[in-house]
Amino acid sequence: xxxxxxxxSEWELLFFSDDTVAFVKxxxxxxxxxxxxxSAGLANTVIEDVDPMAFxxxxxxxxxxxxxxxxxxxxxxxxxxxxSVIDFYSEDFSRKLGLMNRELPVYVYCRSGGRSGRTAAMxxxxxxxxxxxxxxxxxxxxxxxxxxxxxxxxxxxxxxESLSLASFNEAIAQSETVLVDxxxxxxxxxxxxxxxxxxxxxxxxxxxxxxxIDADASPEVANAFDVIGVPVFVxxxxxxxxxxxxGIVALDTLKSALIEEE
Numbered sequence: 128x129x130x131x132x133x134x135x136s137e138w139e140l141l142f143f144s145d146d147t148v149a150f151v152k153x154x155x156x157x158x159x160x161x162x163x164x165x166s167a168g169l170a171n172t173v174i175e176d177v178d179p180m181a182f183x184x185x186x187x188x189x190x191x192x193x194x195x196x197x198x199x200x201x202x203x204x205x206x207x208x209x210x211s212v213i214d215f216y217s218e219d220f221s222r223k224l225g226l227m228n229r230e231l232p233v234y235v236y237c238r239s240g241g242r243s244g245r246t247a248a249m250x251x252x253x254x255x256x257x258x259x260x261x262x263x264x265x266x267x268x269x270x271x272x273x274x275x276x277x278x279x280x281x282x283x284x285x286x287x288e289s290l291s292l293a294s295f296n297e298a299i300a301q302s303e304t305v306l307v308d309x310x311x312x313x314x315x316x317x318x319x320x321x322x323x324x325x326x327x328x329x330x331x332x333x334x335x336x337x338x339x340i341d342a343d344a345s346p347e348v349a350n351a352f353d354v355i356g357v358p359v360f361v362x363x364x365x366x367x368x369x370x371x372x373x374g375i376v377a378l379d380t381l382k383s384a385l386i387e388e389e
Contacts, residue, residue, distance in 0.1 A: 173257040174247050179271040182207075182234060182261045191232030191257070192315065196220075196242050197265070205275035207236060207261075207268060211315045215242040219343070221249065226311060226342055226349070228356030228374065229255045236261035236268070290345040295338075299363050302336040306385055309342050309349055309359040316375055317358045323378050327385075330378075335385045360384075 177185065186193055186208050193210040195202060202212055213223045215237065224246070227233070233255060237243040240263050247260045261268065269275065290298075299305045308324050310317035328337045342349040342357055352361060352368075362370035362384045370384045 172251040172255055174251050174260070175258075176240075176244070176260045176262045178262055179268045179273055182236070182259065182268070183273055185232070185234050185259055191234055191259075192227070194227075194233050194235040194246070196235060196237050196246050201238055201265075202278050204278070205265075206278050207265070207273075208276055209315050212313045215246060222346070223311070223313070223343065224249060225253060226314075226355060226357050227255075229253065230356070232257035232259065234259045234261070237264045239264040239266050288341070288344060290340060290348055292347045292351055295340070295345070295348045295351075298338055299366065303365060304335040304385055304387075305363045306331075306335060306337050306381065307352070307361040307363060308337060308339045309352065309354045309357055309361070310339065311341060311343050311357050313343075314357050319375060320358050323376070323381070327378055327381050330382060331385055 185191065193208055195206055195210040195212045196215040197212075198214050198216065206212075211227070213220060217223070233250065235243045235246050235250075235258060237246075240261065243260045243264060247258045250258045263270075265275075299307070306327070308320075310320070324337060324339070331337070340348055342354055352359070356373045359371065359373045360376060360381065361368055372380070372384070
């Protein structure tokens with residue numbers, strides 16, 4: 128039987144041993160710390176609804192990532208600038224959000240603001256630093272007569288070939304030095320890095336290998352490397368990770384990480 132004394136602030140647990148009381152107090156303390164940690168994380172995330180003109184200024188600043196959460200059919204009708212595209216209704220929507228860089232500001236929009244608002248709330252729970260939601264969505268943007276870009280077919284490309292962790296390990300074992308390029312088809316920075324990786328592959332032929340991994344198609348491999356914030360570039364030498372970079376990376380920086388100077 129559990130009995131509380133009249134001094135509620137003391138919360139003395141009667142009829143239990145001192146060890147049990149100490150254990151219960153520790154559990155309560157841990158739960159309180161976890162609660163405060165989660166609350167602090169949510170509080171540190173900036174979520175703001177902005178009008179089309181303010182949204183345009185944010186996009187033009189080039190400081191963050193534009194995220195379009197509409198369906199492929201909607202996207203085909205036009206986009207706001209160059210955007211990463213993740214269909215809100217896709218089964219793995221939440222997992223794809225988790226692959227994005229949480230430190231950069233995100234400018235999210237949909238057709239009328241509903242899906243993007245829910246996406247912003249999800250990103251807050253995930254710990255993204257700053258998320259700006261376009262009020263009224265694409266409808267409000269077009270009402271203001273703001274520019275709409277033609278959708279790129281590349282943005283809606285299908286996922287690449289699936290690769291198991293076992294097959295991945297076999298692939299990297301065949302070369303002394305490997306650059307693993309973790310990317311997705313919907314990620315704008317990934318698409319921007321594609322020609323750089325193409326050039327890198329030509330430049331380092333015979334000295335190192337490039338292994339391209341679609342994080343959507345090969346989640347087992349991506350999870351094994353804790354991939355967050357695609358594109359992610361991992362340098363593996365003699366089977367061990369020796370360097371990691373993410374985002375837009377200069378060609379010379381990648382080459383320096385791969386080629387050891389004699």
